[in-house]
Amino acid sequence: MTTTPTRYSATATMILALGLSAACGSDEPDAEPSNRGGGESTGQTSVRNVFIEPSYASDCTVQVDAPAQLSFTAINDSSTEDETLSEISTPAASRVEIDAPPEALTLSPESSIAAGQPVANPDDADAPAQSFSVWMVDLDPGVEPGQSVPVTFTFERAGEITLPVSVDGCPTQSN
Template sequence: MFIEASQSLVGGTTLTVFVAACGGETELGSSNRGSGSHTESTTVENAVIVPAYLPGSCAIQLEAGALMRFTVTNNRPTAAERLLEVSSDAARKARIITNVDIPPQSTVGFGEPSAEAVDPGGRAAAVRLNELDPGLRPGMPTPVTFHFQHADDTTMPVPVEACPTQAQ
């Protein structure tokens, strides 16, 4: 019985060391922050371009444009933030459908649902991309720049949603 207790103690110590080592890595930042930065004032996350596909094919309907979905978090304690413009070589025009102030210490989902308890800012319409670049490909990222009222511009690779699977 003493041997079993010792083995449990050693196993628990090993587990504690392993958990502590993993915890240290999470302090470096989330891997889904496309900007790869540790911006303290404003962050953009979970960005994706969602194009229309030709029925029965994985070809993007360039003339149909696309929607870009993402979240913006304003970490400032008192000042609101505003997304002024989005630009990318992937589209000739990017239109912010809803101009919205992002309240202090809140997150707004552009084209994404938001939980009110976590997100007093709410939800805004997705950004509309028109006149898509013919080189745009499903599953591949393209650089997008987000221009803000207060924060510096943030440029990050934004993936194009992969071709939807089709039931046969």
């Protein structure tokens, strides 16, 4: 029995396909979620679910003279040390205002804080029941829905975490 070039090609194609499918799978239990914006971390501190909600005019143009809400969750995975969010900055606004008392910006070990989102710390009896607000003031006129802008979160232990943050689209479309 002779082997033809077609049989070699079919065998090689099947081996390549099996190799690629095996390489694409992951059994890694700690794989990062692919959620909305963020997921960046430095050591045991991470920022997730980050997005910007600007104010829109009736024609769905961004109102750069109105504050835009920055929503996110910051997580402290350390089992022993507190972490504190000390500042947020972006070149897409003249300033970022954090509307929270200083103690609300401290993350106890294995806890999180959330701006513009519900807080979920079921194991922490001292977790705040309400989230706090963060506002980007005097947006750059170039900020548009669907684009991303760099935002830097500065923590006392972790230092700076900079990530691209998406600008939400207009919630209602005009006809």
